[in-house]
Amino acid sequence: MSWLSKLQHRPSIQADTSARSDITTTALHGSQDDNRCLFQTFEWHTTSQPPPPNATHSPASHYARLTRLLPSLAAIGVTAFWLPPGCKANSPQGNGYDCYDLWDLGEFDQKWTRSTKWGSREELADLMGRCRELRLEVVWDSVLNHKTAGDGTQEAWAVEVDGEDRRVEICSPKKIEAWLRYDFLGRENEGMKYSPFKWRADHFNGIDWDQRAQKNAIYKLVDDPATYPKPQQQSDGDGGGGGMNRLARLAGKMKSAPPPRRPGKGWAEDVDDMHGNYDYLMFANVDFQHPEVRQDVLKWGEWMVQTTGVDGFRLDAVQHFSYNFTREWIARVRASSRQNLGRDAFVVGEIWTGEVERITKWLEVVGQGVYAYDSPLLYNFSRISEDVRTGSVNADLRTMIRNSLLETRPEAAVTLVANHDTQPGQASFTPMLASLKPLWYAFILLRQEGYPCVFWGDVYGTKGPKAEPPACTVDDGKRGRRSLIPDLMMARSIFAYGVQKDYWDAMSCIAWTREGRAGNGGCVVLISIGPAQDKKGQAKWTVKRMPFGRPGEVYVDLLANVGERAEVRIDEKGEGLFPCRGMSAGVFVRQDAPGIERFPVAFNQDAYGQ
Incomplete structure (x- = not known):
């Protein structure tokens, strides 16, 4: 039998x-071309020992490690690598989401280091060269929304805003002292190599720290009130809350029209409307209404394509900066990519939301052929996982793609099971039964729809205070364990057509x-x-x-x-x-x-x- x-x-x-x-x-x-598979090359606690300021290479840097790992990953079906944000951060071990200087890829001695956490500019060039040899695409993680670690303070006019509704001003304009002066001393010592632009207070529209008052708050930077009058407001006893009692607003008991917008400098209007206006996320918020800012960031995108040869970009926190500027930036980058590489640059945007409409709204503005991470699908994986864990009768695999990007815009969906934001210990940690991860990876890797992204932490494990071993492991029949993820990736490469x-x-x-x-x-x-x-x-x-x-x-x-x-x-x-x-x-x-x-x-x- x-x-x-x-x-x-x-x-x-x-x-x-x-x-x-x-x-x-x-x-x-x-077409009948091989299936694509994107691999995220880091997790939040990835360790790296970059070269010291007087050296260009270190065998323990992450760039050097990735260069060694490329062949084994390509062999199981990886076709593109999502690199971490490799611009200079505010400290030697900053992951890059605390971006200081876009134009420093590990080349200039500033912020107490020449290299970035991930490695030096020379090691990046070695990595890119190896990718070219293996015909692998490279996606660069780009943090355009904010800057950190200014080189000096400047005075600026500002108003505090309500954290729940950033359109609502809760004080009159006042002068604050903020870290908004960026001189880029390391590049300055080399003649402001690549870009002469130095950032000042005028180039930002938000900050979260007043150095003079030693106070943390969300400050919207505004024009001198002597130049622009304040908007008409009705006093309601909440410090200028825009015609609506703050406690009632927070309790959801009252509705009113949006508060009037202060003329002149302020938040971008073409952003997500969560919290009334979601332009501000953290640190020093970049003002893309300023023409000097626009030109510098546009030139940076072109420069990245021309000098590093990256094939695409992952745009961090896209709901927090101007959608129309993003459209312009993508158009410029793609034109440069067509000229230099003979093809359009790949672009994927990050929006963490369970509401797919917020993602499709961004996609509709930024243009055709742009992708977004399917965060609603990931949340569906988590929802079903929690239903299984608790024994709920609602656990239903047929609801997996409900209200996801895979359902509404499959041609634009980058699908994922986890990433550095959702791993344990992170602010966006998303619970998921370990025993169900093989199912979710089978789903994103072996289906026709979507462009799957595999997480470093699930393949190699994570470090840090809540470290985890590689995911999806089973008995290997030899008294050991093996992960099913490489098998699923290989199956995608060979059979899923x-x-x-x-x-x-x-x-x-x-x-x-x-x-x-x-x-x-x-x-x-x-x-x-x-x-x-x-x-x-x-x-x-x-x-x-x-x-x-x-x-x-x-x-x-x-x-x-x-x-x-x-x-x-x-x-x-x-x-x-x-x-x-x-x-x-x-x-x-x-x-x-x-x-x-x-x-x-x-x-x-x-x-x-x-």
Whole structure:
């Protein structure tokens, strides 16, 4: 009796043979080119030992480490690398989201270091060169919204605003002293190399610290009130709250028209409307209404393409700066990319929200061909995970793409399971059952829609106070553990092609098939959130009958260890009974398909030991 025949005689199996009645078919998207896979090359606590100021290279820098890791990652299907923000930060160990100087990629001795945390300009050039040799694309993480660690203070007129509604001023204009003077002394010593622009108070519209008063607040920078009169306001006893009692507003008890806008300098209007106006996020907020600012940042984007050869950009916190400037910036960068690289630059924007409309609003402004991270999909993964963890009857895989970018704008969706913002200990930490991560990775990697992004921390593990080992690990059959993520990435590279048919007919188990392309026969994928065991402790399985392949062909689950793989024989009707154990994923391919000999994938997950 075959393994599958024995399996089907177990009483704990739930046989689901109605799948054929609910099939949706989507056309093959794009060409027969290899599938793309983006890899995030860092987590929040990635360690790096960059070269000292008197050196250009260090074997322990992250850039050097990545250069060594590139071949092994390319071998499992990575086609593009998302590098961390590599501009000079406000300290030697700053991750780059605390950006100080866009034009310093680890070249100038400023902020107590020549290199960035990630490495030197020379090491970056080595990394880029190796990517070119391996035909890998590079996506640069760009922090345009704010600056940190000014070189000196300046006086500026400002008003404090309500943190819950940044349109509401809660004091009269006053002079504050803020760290808004940027001289870039390291570049200045070399003749202001690359850009002569020095930033001053006029180039910002918000700050969170008044040095003179030693006070933390959200300050909106405004024009001298002698130049521009303050807006008409109705006194309501809340310090100038714009015609609405603050406590009532916070309690949601009252509604009123938006407070009048102060003329002249202030927040950008073309940003997300959370908190009334979400231009301000943190640190010294860049004012993209200033023409000198616009020109410098536009030139920087062109310079990055021309001098480093990056293939694309990840734009940090895009809901916090002018959508129209972003559109102009993307157009300029793409024109430069076409001229220098012969193709459009890839651009993806980051917006953390569960409301997909906020993402599509940004996409509609910035132009065609731009991507965004599908944060609503990630939150759906978390929601279903929490439903499973708590035993909720609402756990339903069929709701996975509901109100996601993958549902509304699949051509613009970069899909992900986790990143540096959602890992444990971060402000945007998103809970997710570790046992379900293989399902979510199978979903983003093996489907037709979306451009999947795999997280460094899930492949290599994370460090820091809440360190975690690599995700999605299973028994390797040799008294060790191995991760399924490299297998899923390789499966995407080899098998996940062709017309897709969905079998989304049960809350706890869904499936889809990919017809494949010439020579490999495609794949059948199942994921299940059903119980892994019955009350007697026996493995519990779901079986779906699906048409696939040709009569007599045998399909095996490539995620299992050799010798433990479930086998499915296609019957005379061209159908097979495909099994999936609860709380797991199954990926079935023809047992003689070219490439199957590469599974399980041998992959070294010790990034710091290589």
